[in-house]
Amino acid sequence: xxxxxxxGVSGFGNIHxxxxxxxxxxxxxxxxxxxxxxxxxxxxxCARLKAVGCEIFSDYKAMLEKFRDTIDICxxxxxxxxxxxxxxxxxxxxxxxxxxxxxxxxxxxxxxxKEAESKSGKFVAVGYQNIYQxxxxxxKNAILAGDIGEVKxxxxxxxxxxxxxxxxxxxxxxRIKIGENWILDSPFNNAMAxxxxxxxxxxxxTFENPARLKTVQAxxxxxxxxxxxADNAAMEIITEDNKKLLYYATHTAECNEEVQIIITGTQxxxxxxxxxxxxxxxxxxxxxxxxxNRDHVMDALLAKxxxxxxFICDLxxxxxxxxxxNAAHAxxxxxxxxxxxxxxxxxxxxxxxxxxxxxxxxxRAFQEERLFTRADYPWMKTGRIVDxxxxxxxxxxxxxxxxxx
Numbered sequence: 036x037x038x039x040x041x042x043g044v045s046g047f048g049n050i051h052x053x054x055x056x057x058x059x060x061x062x063x064x065x066x067x068x069x070x071x072x073x074x075x076x077x078x079x080x081c082a083r084l085k086a087v088g089c090e091i092f093s094d095y096k097a098m099l100e101k102f103r104d105t106i107d108i109c110x111x112x113x114x115x116x117x118x119x120x121x122x123x124x125x126x127x128x129x130x131x132x133x134x135x136x137x138x139x140x141x142x143x144x145x146x147x148x149k150e151a152e153s154k155s156g157k158f159v160a161v162g163y164q165n166i167y168q169x170x171x172x173x174x175k176n177a178i179l180a181g182d183i184g185e186v187k188x189x190x191x192x193x194x195x196x197x198x199x200x201x202x203x204x205x206x207x208x209x210r211i212k213i214g215e216n217w218i219l220d221s222p223f224n225n226a227m228a229x230x231x232x233x234x235x236x237x238x239x240x241t242f243e244n245p246a247r248l249k250t251v252q253a254x255x256x257x258x259x260x261x262x263x264x265a266d267n268a269a270m271e272i273i274t275e276d277n278k279k280l281l282y283y284a285t286h287t288a289e290c291n292e293e294v295q296i297i298i299t300g301t302q303x304x305x306x307x308x309x310x311x312x313x314x315x316x317x318x319x320x321x322x323x324x325x326x327x328n329r330d331h332v333m334d335a336l337l338a339k340x341x342x343x344x345x346f347i348c349d350l351x352x353x354x355x356x357x358x359x360x361n362a363a364h365a366x367x368x369x370x371x372x373x374x375x376x377x378x379x380x381x382x383x384x385x386x387x388x389x390x391x392x393x394x395x396x397x398x399r400a401f402q403e404e405r406l407f408t409r410a411d412y413p414w415m416k417t418g419r420i421v422d423x424x425x426x427x428x429x430x431x432x433x434x435x436x437x438x439x440x
């Protein structure tokens with residue numbers, strides 16, 4: 036029986052908790068231990084976990100030490116800054132790891148996790164749940180089979196709203212750092228990190244690998260004056276084999292619109308949305324209904340832990356998103372939109388900041404496959420082109436964020 040542990044059951048941790056409970060009830064795993072720092076608030080979950088023989092801890096290090104070399108998978112659905120220390124600790128305690136996306140905020144922490152994984156002989160899987168779905172595999176296989184010919188561009192557009200409640204849900208939302216802990220929370224490093232990761236994955240030359248990246252140029256800006264990081268972004272990413280990846284994301288629209296990825300080849304087009312994938316090949320259209328089922332994630336993890344052949348979002352795949360995020364911050368400063376372009380609007384039970392005309396301007400840039408221009412916004416600034424292989428990305432990030440060495 037696969038033995039599991041979990042660190043945190045609140046917030047998005049509730050999704051992981053429900054996955055584990057469901058699979059435990061079907062006899063597919065054992066929930067051995069859980070670290071819950073807010074046990075009074077989560078009394079019901081604690082009681083249910085104890086009822087199935089799970090031991091509850093308030094300190095994850097104490098949990099990992101007690102169950103050293105006995106946990107098969109440690110689930111880590113915690114804040115971004117905690118991913119690296121917790122994943123490394125779990126690996127050193129002999130557990131495989133399933134950690135929420137993004138894997139971490141910085142390339143330095145990513146390297147540390149990779150080193151710990153290599154030394155441990157265990158695996159790290161990352162919680163980009165879309166990548167585990169059959170619809171994603173179908174798209175990647177269609178690309179590799181040449182169904183749409185030679186791929187020219189892969190682009191994403193996400194026009195969404197995030198209100199003040201979203202940014203007040205924890206102490207790190209919208210933050211760059213807290214003390215010495217890097218976070219870089221933004222649309223492209225949190226809510227829509229999934230799609231940035233998919234762009235890199237779809238552009239890879241083999242099924243198991245993402246694209247190798249050559250350059251990144253970004254425009255990072257914010258409308259919300261109460262956050263540190265960007266709530267809007269446009270990026271142009273060029274791969275080593277000269278595919279163009281384009282990424283557009285906003286959290287400051289008037290309303291939520293369709294989130295989409297479009298893959299254009301010389302002989303056809305594939306369009307992905309949450310609900311369906313549309314294939315247009317040789318003048319014919321095919322529609323595949325997407326089924327975002329968490330069981331695909333759990334089944335992949337359990338198979339991998341048993342030593343069976345299983346595809347997971349590993350550090351190589353997830354690390355491509357971290358690389359782009361860091362290169363984007365190395366490319367662009369975070370530019371504040373002038374107050375006259377920002378409108379505070381009611382949204383659900385809260386309010387949100389809306390950037391004037393962002394939906395129309397972003398949609399137009401997406402269609403024309405370009406970055407924003409001063410004709411779009413007179414105050415728009417475009418970052419430098421970052422050479423992935425040769426530029427000192429960490430140094431450029433500090434310069435753009437105006438941080439000391």
